[in-house]
Amino acid sequence: MGTHFNIAVIPGDGIGKEVIPEGLKVLQAAAGKHGISMEFTHFDWSCETYHSTGKMMPDDGLEQLSKFDAIFLGAVGFPGVPDHISLWGLLLPIRRAFNQYVNLRPVRLFEGLQSPLANKQPGDIDFYVVRENVEGEYSAIGGIQYEGTEDEVVSQQSIFTRKGTDRILKYAFELARSRDKKHLSSATKSNGLFHSMPYWDSRVAAMAKDYPDLKVDQFHIDIFTANLVRMPEFYDVIVGSNLFGDILSDLGPACTGTIAIAPSANINPEKTFPSMFEPVHGSAPDIAGQNIANPIGTIWAAAMMMQHLGSQAMHDTIMSAVEAAIRDRLSLTRDMGGTASTQELGQAVTDLI
Ligand code: ATP
Ligand code: MG
Secondary structure (H helix, E strand, O other): OOOEEEEEEEEEOOOHHHHHHHHHHHHHHHHHHOOOEEEEEEOOOOHHHHHHHOOOOOOOHHHHHOOOOEEEEEEOOOOOOOHHHHHHHHHHHHHHHOOOOEEEEEEEOOOOOOOOOOOOOHHHOEEEEEEEOOOEOOOOOEEEEOOOOOOOEEEEOOEOOHHHHHHHHHHHHHHHHOOOOOEEEEEEOOOOOOOHHHHHHHHHHHHHOOOOOOEEEEEEHHHHHHHHHHOHHHOOEEEEOHHHHHHHHHHHHHOOOOHHHOEEEEEOOOOOOOEEEEEOOOOOOOOOOOOOOOOHHHHHHHHHHHHHOOOHHHHHHHHHHHHHHHHOOOOOOHHHOOOOOHHHHHHHHHHHO
């Protein structure tokens, strides 16, 4: 019997609904080629669900998802529903309940695309951002005091646990070890954040002792972002807290021509729960419904999903097709300087497979 995977599919809002079908089309084609069977179960959880039910997903949503091999997500969030509801009602609970503590975001300049940075060639931009995905700065701890008075005080607490810090660092160190450059850069801000970042730095230094084969460095987030734009070729594996990793993983793809090609893998490395794969971009309400959204970020996320599930062959097949479509500038969408529709680009990649 061949391999079989059960995938939960949440298209979500806006262009999420337009790019997910292209990802599924590509997955079906690649699965057919490799004799793998895939079953997709759709969940229409979105801001529309929120409008009709008052919830982004049903109360047993997490339990339903827990039975799948992986989750394939478009984007959630739409004008009319506050971000804290769309995020804290669906995305963040999934990341946290399923212990998807690694957010892995590869950044690569493809042949055929122009970097907005001068004189950059494809090999110059090729790195990973490893973002801590469940703790750190993104917490609901804090609040407001003396509300409504001139003395209002708001506090927002960050949480860095030793387990949480060490496990994300370990993932990043191992990833760096698996790469040719063997270079790990840690994003910090220990001159401004009094407790959390010196702690983060100390855990990096402690772990570096176990990885003498790696070049390990750290920079404050301000100069880090400046360097990333000035000399992206310097970077190989970047590790950062939830907030810093978030910022760097938008900046990275922006240096490769368009954020729309960037994928995001929310990984539970121990595989005790399903992991979740999505494009980096959001629901892009400004272009929703126009059939011009670029599906490459979603397709690349699909490739990462197959790699996580153990099918390196399916990953490679999908990525070769993506590389060829971009290199030969077949049916590219507007954000990549073409005129094709979402479906035409999805079809071009599918045909190459
Ligand atoms: P979120 O808050 O969910 O991150 P956002 O409002 O910040 O969403 P994004 O969806 O991340 O916006 O995208 C920013 C802009 O980039 C969009 O408004 C859109 O113009 C463009 N964009 C994003 N994704 C794509 C895509 N797949 N194809 C083409 N353009 C895109
Ligand atoms: Mg955004």
